[in-house]
Amino acid sequence: MNNASTWQLLSAIMRRDLAVALRRRSDIINPLLFVVIVVTLFPLAVGPGPDILGRIATGVIWVAALLSALLGSERLFRDDFLDGNLEQLVLLPAPLPVLALGKISVHWLLSGLPLVILAPLCALLLKLPIDAWGILMLTLLIGTPMLSAMTAVGAALTVSLGRGGALLSLLLLPLFIPLLIFAAAAVESTLVGTSAYGHVLLLAGLMLLTLTLAPLAVAAAIRVSVN
Amino acid sequence: MSVVLEAQQLTSVRAGRTLFSDLSWQLAAGEILHIEGPNGAGKSTLLRIVAGLLQPLEGEVLLFGQPQREDPELWQRQTLFIGHKPAVKAELTALENLHFQSRLDGVQLDDPWQLLETVGLLGLEDIPAQQLSAGQQRRIALARLFYSQAKLWILDEPFTALDTRGIDLLHQRFAQHLEHGGALLLTSHQPLTWSGERLQRLRIEAADE
Numbered sequence: 001m002n003n004a005s006t007w008q009l010l011s012a013i014m015r016r017d018l019a020v021a022l023r024r025r026s027d028i029i030n031p032l033l034f035v036v037i038v039v040t041l042f043p044l045a046v047g048p049g050p051d052i053l054g055r056i057a058t059g060v061i062w063v064a065a066l067l068s069a070l071l072g073s074e075r076l077f078r079d080d081f082l083d084g085n086l087e088q089l090v091l092l093p094a095p096l097p098v099l100a101l102g103k104i105s106v107h108w109l110l111s112g113l114p115l116v117i118l119a120p121l122c123a124l125l126l127k128l129p130i131d132a133w134g135i136l137m138l139t140l141l142i143g144t145p146m147l148s149a150m151t152a153v154g155a156a157l158t159v160s161l162g163r164g165g166a167l168l169s170l171l172l173l174p175l176f177i178p179l180l181i182f183a184a185a186a187v188e189s190t191l192v193g194t195s196a197y198g199h200v201l202l203l204a205g206l207m208l209l210t211l212t213l214a215p216l217a218v219a220a221a222i223r224v225s226v227n
Numbered sequence: 228m229s230v231v232l233e234a235q236q237l238t239s240v241r242a243g244r245t246l247f248s249d250l251s252w253q254l255a256a257g258e259i260l261h262i263e264g265p266n267g268a269g270k271s272t273l274l275r276i277v278a279g280l281l282q283p284l285e286g287e288v289l290l291f292g293q294p295q296r297e298d299p300e301l302w303q304r305q306t307l308f309i310g311h312k313p314a315v316k317a318e319l320t321a322l323e324n325l326h327f328q329s330r331l332d333g334v335q336l337d338d339p340w341q342l343l344e345t346v347g348l349l350g351l352e353d354i355p356a357q358q359l360s361a362g363q364q365r366r367i368a369l370a371r372l373f374y375s376q377a378k379l380w381i382l383d384e385p386f387t388a389l390d391t392r393g394i395d396l397l398h399q400r401f402a403q404h405l406e407h408g409g410a411l412l413l414t415s416h417q418p419l420t421w422s423g424e425r426l427q428r429l430r431i432e433a434a435d436e
Contacts, residue, residue, distance in 0.1 A: 001376050002304040004333030012330035016316065019327075023318035023355070084312025087280055092331060093303040226280055 006094040010102045017106040031068035038064040039122045050127040057126035058187040066176045069147040076155035087226045096219035104152045112144025135190045139183040142203045149214035150175045156221035231410040237286035256408040264431035270414040278308035278381050307377035313368035317357035321348045346370045361388040382413040
């Protein structure tokens with residue numbers, strides 16, 4: 001009889017996911033590299049004038065972040081599905097949404113968190129005024145867990161479809177739009193000198209809502225996918 | 228002997244095709260149920276229903292008299308399912324796979340090396356599983372059986388890709404499991420060496436509408 005508690009199972013799943021991910025470092029580095037490349041290309045394309053760059057910096061960084069989230073999204077459950085670990089996940093004696101939240105957390109640790117850390121570099125390259133760096137990082141810190149959670153929903157829904165890549169992008173991009181609007185608005189209001197408080201609170205509310213509902217959706221989608 | 232597993236009037240329809248209907252059987256402690264049938268007859272579907280991955284269209288499965296739907300978590304604690312896909316992480320070594328898998332099975336491995344030796348993987352423990360052969364990967368997956376305390380094992384084609392020594396080893400382990408009062412549900416195209424009372428056979432034929 002398997003007497004493992006939910007907590008023990010969750011920790012084993014997360015450790016294993018981390019161990020697997022660290023064996024495939026290129027999968028972690030690729031999306032980050034993509035963001036850095038996009039950010040370095042913009043000054044070359046639109047000219048190095050600080051007035052234009054500073055104005056579009058937030059938008060560029062956030063759009064790059066959204067697109068990079070899509071880059072590796074297909075892979076999130078693909079390997080688990082192909083090697084049979086997804087069905088074993090369903091059979092674990094623990095609530096599936098909790099385990100799904102664990103997988104989302106690992107994904108965020110390896111994709112969202114590095115992006116937050118990388119944000120000052122991007123801001124510097126795009127000449128974003130230094131007063132706005134903090135708020136940019138804050139919006140990324142609040143926004144990237146949402147990216148991971150929503151990506152997980154899409155990935156779980158399309159994992160059994162074989163080539164679900166295009167469908168996944170179509171499915172996810174509309175969900176990302178509110179995030180993009182509020183994050184950009186928060187940084188923008190700091191730049192023009194008004195308070196970003198309202199936008200940040202809205203983002204935080206959205207994050208809580210997403211992190212509460214997404215694991216349930218992921219769990220349901222996984223159950224359908226392993227059928 | 229006490230009844231471990233009971234199926235009551237199971238009916239399953241997949242993709243508009245009736246795989247089986249009104250299927251009822253019992254499995255007592257210390258018994259094997261060998262499910263036979265041609266490809267596509269619904270053997271794997273039946274196993275997945277018993278494991279709890281699929282819902283039957285009609286009917287019910289009971290473990291120790293408890294319906295599956297009532298407490299799925301208790302059900303999962305008492306059963307072990309190994310399907311077609313070995314659930315081995317290709318990036319991790321055999322030792323790491325065993326380490327994580329045993330935790331997921333709620334078992335603290337005292338001596339993983341002993342286990343590796345038993346399943347014939349000693350000396351290969353630090354090679355990523357993707358570089359091992361199909362049979363060796365299968366052995367990593369089947370190592371679960373050598374520490375499992377689950378009462379009911381559900382195995383889909385466990386002998387696939389195994390060599391004759393591996394098959395013998397598995398047979399020995401099955402015998403131990405049955406002696407300890409476990410029950411075993413399996414599909415296999417290989418003949419089983421068992422004979423007599425312990426082995427029940429269930430034949431599924433693809434029933435067309």
